[in-house]
Amino acid sequence: MTTTEVISNQYKQKFEFINFRNGRIFDFSVLLICCLSFGFSWIESILNYDSHHWGFMYVQALDLKRGLIPYKETFPAYGIMTTWIQSLSLTLFGERLISIGIATGIFYSFSLFLSYQLFLQFLPKYAAFFSTLLIFLLNGYIVFPWSNYFCYTFFLLSLLMFFTKKNHKNVFGSGLLLGFSLLCRYTSFQAILPPFVFFFIYEFIFQKNTKKTTNSRLLFFGLGFLFPILLFLLFLFSNSLLDDFWIQNQIMTLQSKHELTISNFLPNLFKSIFITSLDDVHDSRMIFFTIIFCWNFVTLFYFLKKLFLNKNLAQNEAIVMEFCLVTLFGYLNAIHSYDLFRLINGSSLGVGVIIYSVIQTSQGLGRKIKIIILLPLISICFILANSLIFSALPTSAVYTPWRLDILIGKGVISTEISIFKGKLLKPEYYNFYRDIYQHISKFDHSHYIINYTLDPVAMIINNLPKVQMASIYFPLIEQAYPEEAKRIQQIINTKKAVILSDKDIHLPGYKVIFSKTWLSGEVPWLSNDSLAMIYISVPEETEM
Numbered sequence: 001m002t003t004t005e006v007i008s009n010q011y012k013q014k015f016e017f018i019n020f021r022n023g024r025i026f027d028f029s030v031l032l033i034c035c036l037s038f039g040f041s042w043i044e045s046i047l048n049y050d051s052h053h054w055g056f057m058y059v060q061a062l063d064l065k066r067g068l069i070p071y072k073e074t075f076p077a078y079g080i081m082t083t084w085i086q087s088l089s090l091t092l093f094g095e096r097l098i099s100i101g102i103a104t105g106i107f108y109s110f111s112l113f114l115s116y117q118l119f120l121q122f123l124p125k126y127a128a129f130f131s132t133l134l135i136f137l138l139n140g141y142i143v144f145p146w147s148n149y150f151c152y153t154f155f156l157l158s159l160l161m162f163f164t165k166k167n168h169k170n171v172f173g174s175g176l177l178l179g180f181s182l183l184c185r186y187t188s189f190q191a192i193l194p195p196f197v198f199f200f201i202y203e204f205i206f207q208k209n210t211k212k213t214t215n216s217r218l219l220f221f222g223l224g225f226l227f228p229i230l231l232f233l234l235f236l237f238s239n240s241l242l243d244d245f246w247i248q249n250q251i252m253t254l255q256s257k258h259e260l261t262i263s264n265f266l267p268n269l270f271k272s273i274f275i276t277s278l279d280d281v282h283d284s285r286m287i288f289f290t291i292i293f294c295w296n297f298v299t300l301f302y303f304l305k306k307l308f309l310n311k312n313l314a315q316n317e318a319i320v321m322e323f324c325l326v327t328l329f330g331y332l333n334a335i336h337s338y339d340l341f342r343l344i345n346g347s348s349l350g351v352g353v354i355i356y357s358v359i360q361t362s363q364g365l366g367r368k369i370k371i372i373i374l375l376p377l378i379s380i381c382f383i384l385a386n387s388l389i390f391s392a393l394p395t396s397a398v399y400t401p402w403r404l405d406i407l408i409g410k411g412v413i414s415t416e417i418s419i420f421k422g423k424l425l426k427p428e429y430y431n432f433y434r435d436i437y438q439h440i441s442k443f444d445h446s447h448y449i450i451n452y453t454l455d456p457v458a459m460i461i462n463n464l465p466k467v468q469m470a471s472i473y474f475p476l477i478e479q480a481y482p483e484e485a486k487r488i489q490q491i492i493n494t495k496k497a498v499i500l501s502d503k504d505i506h507l508p509g510y511k512v513i514f515s516k517t518w519l520s521g522e523v524p525w526l527s528n529d530s531l532a533m534i535y536i537s538v539p540e541e542t543e544m
Contacts (some may be wrong), residue, residue: 023125030116030129033136034109040141040389041105045098046422047402047411049429051523052472053144055456058100058419059471061086062460065095071236071244075470075477077252078147080232081183085150096421097457104145107153111345112136114156119352121163122316122323127359130377131352137384138285138351139344139397147185148333152345154181155192159326162199163319168220175224183228186249191332191346195325196221202318206307251476265335272338273331283396284383289343292350293331299353300324320356323349340396417461432516432523437461439514439536443498448491452501453534455523464498467491495539502532510537 048054056077063074064087070076076083089103090096112132119128142149158177161170181192200221204214236242273293303313303321313321330346358377362370391401403410403426411424417437420430440449440462449464456471467487470477478485491497495509504512514536 026125026129030113030132033132034113037112037136037141038105038109041108042098042102043402043407044141044143045101045105045145046424047406048101048400049426049523050144050400051455051457053146054097054101055460056471057082057086057145058097059456059460061090061100062095065090069239069241071241071248072239073469075248077248077470079151079182079184079186081154081180082147082150082185085184086145094421096419096423098422100145101142104142104149108142108149108345111149111153111156114153114160115349115352117160118156118163118323118349119355122319123352123356123359127355128352131355133381134351134355134384135344135348137381137388138288138348139340140388143341143397143399146341148188148342148345151181151184151188151192154178154184155188162196162221163322166217168216171217172220172224175221176227177224179225179228183232187336188333190335191329194329195322198325199322202322206313207318247480251474251480254476255474269331269335269338272334284380285340285396288380289340289347292327292347292354295354295357296324296327296347296350299357300328316356320353323353327353418463419457419461428519429523433457433461435514435516436534436536440464440498442542443538447496447498450488450491450497450499452499452505454502455500455518455534458500458534495541497537497539499535499537501535501537504535505537507537509540511540511542512537513542 060074060076060083064070064076064083068074070080070083085107086100086103089099093099093102112135115135116128116132119131123131154177158174158181161177162174164170178192178196182189200214200218203217204211207214233242236245273290300321303317303324306313306317327347327350330349331343333346334342358373362373365373387395387398389398389402390404391398394401406424406426410427412427412430414420414423414425414430414434417433420433436458443462443464445465447464448467449459449462451459451466451468451471452473453459454472459466459471468477468484469481488497492499492507492510497510499505499507499510504515512535515533518532518534
């Protein structure tokens with residue numbers, strides 16, 4: 001071998017990762033997408049000023065980190081696993097708001113990587129990459145530190161284990177991860193459980209596995225799924241918390257104010273998919289999910305028809321059919337509130353089904369026709385990328401658009417308010433909470449903070465001890481837990497309360513020392529009333 005050939009071979013090995021044939025460039029590109037998504041989520045955690053949603057999840061995690069007993073002393077609203085993971089983030093990254101955003105961003109970016117791995121089950125690498133890119137462009141980063149992100153990541157892990165090696169170890173692991181997914185968000189059961197039921201029905205009826213093999217796999221899957229659920233139930237039972245768990249989940253259902261019943265939830269969902277989405281002409285992302293729903297429904301119908309005509313499905317076709325089921329059931333994550341981040345964390349695998357269909361139907365077509373098919377897909381990428389970051393107006397993927405002036409110099413860094421450490425705040429937002437902080441800081445820890453507002457940040461900002469389980473005001477909790485209401489009244493009567501309210505409550509022996517309007521542009525989500533205010537009431541004998 002000549003010296004030139006040796007050098008040539010060395011360069012080939014060195015740059016093998018950009019060889020399109022082995023697809024390493026697509027692996028690398030997906031990793032880059034995941035890193036970008038995490039970076040964007042970190043920036044969102046730094047810039048976000050949504051006190052209601054971020055503060056609500058933060059206080060639950062903080063309570064758990066500080067040793068409070070869930071469902072007895074604190075209120076995990078959506079899933080104990082989500083609260084536990086976010087409490088770990090406070091240990092790792094500090095007791096500050098951005099910590100739970102960092103944890104949520106890690107899970108969301110990992111879900112993109114898992115989506116790519118799942119797409120590889122039936123797509124070539126270039127198509128799996130393009131499908132992952134589309135998901136990223138639809139929703140590049142987190143909007144809330146919400147339980148959906150954690151639930152979906154565990155769900156994808158469960159699917160990946162289920163579709164790889166179908167041995168008892170993997171099937172048990174798949175069930176275990178599905179159990180973790182449910183514990184991240186209890187209300188996800190209607191979206192994550194039925195697809196697996198249909199998977200096993202398909203195996204039992206149509207595949208060549210013996211009934212004994214399918215029953216064995218189902219047994220191991222069920223054992224894995226039930227293991228974390230039973231451990232959680234054992235924890236609730238041993239601490240006499242079963243009733244509290246049920247009551248508090250009922251409160252969350254009633255508090256959502258979405259009057260869903262068995263008879264109306266599907267009509268409401270279809271209305272959201274086909275009417276509400278199409279009405280929003282300014283945001284193509286929601287229209288895209290209408291297309292995903294219809295495309296996956298038609299594809300599923302095609303495969304079912306083929307099955308019932310006694311035609312066997314190829315392995316790829318069976319997997320695609322199962323992905324259609326996952327996608328369609330994923331829309332049930334959004335039955336109470338049809339939001340993009342719920343659809344991304346439920347039905348985004350349907351993007352891969354569309355790409356699969358395009359590839360299959362374009363086989364045998366001429367080069368020019370393939371280019372004509374490809375151009376609209378590329379155009380969609382450019383359209384979505386245009387509003388991925390720094391969008392001029394809020395979109396379904398961006399609730400509070402980033403402000404460049406805050407990033408490059410006008411953002412305020414707080415040194416005195418610990419939960420704001422690491423954030424860049426709008427001056428108006430910072431001044432609002434600095435005023436609250438300074439007024440409450442005059443009271444020592446012999447006083448209790450009592451919150452009658454929807455603002456958890458104002459409640460936790462000074463770290464005064466609290467008596468309420470929830471960080472925001474739930475009237476239903478007062479009705480369900482009269483002992484908590486009694487304890488609050490005792491604290492008020494003994495003049496040891498610092499009270500936050502959205503109106504002047506005129507309590508005997510108390511005076512208002514601070515009031516300020518919640519401007520929607522400064523502190524969003526807290527009130528639909530542009531004139532709504534926050535009041536701080538303290539004992540009258542307090543020297544100011």
